[in-house]
Amino acid sequence: MITKQQRYQFRKERTRRKLVATGSVHPRLSVYRSLKYMYAQVVDDAKGVTLASASTLSKELKAQHKSGKNLDAAKAVGALIAKKAMAAGIKEVCFDRGGRIYHGRVKALADAAREAGLKF
Numbered sequence: 011m012i013t014k015q016q017r018y019q020f021r022k023e024r025t026r027r028k029l030v031a032t033g034s035v036h037p038r039l040s041v042y043r044s045l046k047y048m049y050a051q052v053v054d055d056a057k058g059v060t061l062a063s064a065s066t067l068s069k070e071l072k073a074q075h076k077s078g079k080n081l082d083a084a085k086a087v088g089a090l091i092a093k094k095a096m097a098a099g100i101k102e103v104c105f106d107r108g109g110r111i112y113h114g115r116v117k118a119l120a121d122a123a124r125e126a127g128l129k130f
Contacts, residue, residue: 022109029104030055037061039091039103039123039130043115047078050091050119052100062094084115088122095128102129 012020029038042049051063064071064087066078071090075083095103110116124130 018109025106025109029106032104034104036102036104037095037100038106039095039128040106040108041110041116041119042108043084043110045079048084048087048115048119050087050123052091052095052098052103061098061100062091064091064094079115081115081118084118085122088119089126091119092123092126092128096126101127105130 037052037054040051040053047066049063049065049067052061053059054061066072066075066083066087068090071083071086072078075086077083095101105120107116107120112120120130
């Protein structure tokens with residue numbers, strides 16, 4: 011019997027394989043959602059470097075939000091990662107939801123990043 015954690019790992023590996031198989035020339039916007047915090051980073055897989063990163067633990071957002079696990083915090087992280095990516099000269103990325111379902115906080119982060127000018 012497959013556990014919930016194993017299903018998550020399969021889904022995560024499958025989405026990463028699809029991103030690599032398409033041969034995207036754009037950097038990858040990777041999102042990680044834990045129970046308490048939200049993290050996002052723009053990664054250039056060809057060079058293996060992180061170009062921009064933001065989380066609910068960053069100095070800009072930690073003082074503004076009481077909790078890092080709600081939709082408002084996810085929207086703030088999305089806007090911040092888009093601002094940092096645009097400052098680094100990145101206008102277009104491919105979205106990596108990390109095996110998570112595109113719903114709730116992951117969707118809020120993606121929508122906020124799109125509103126701030128980042129193209130997926």
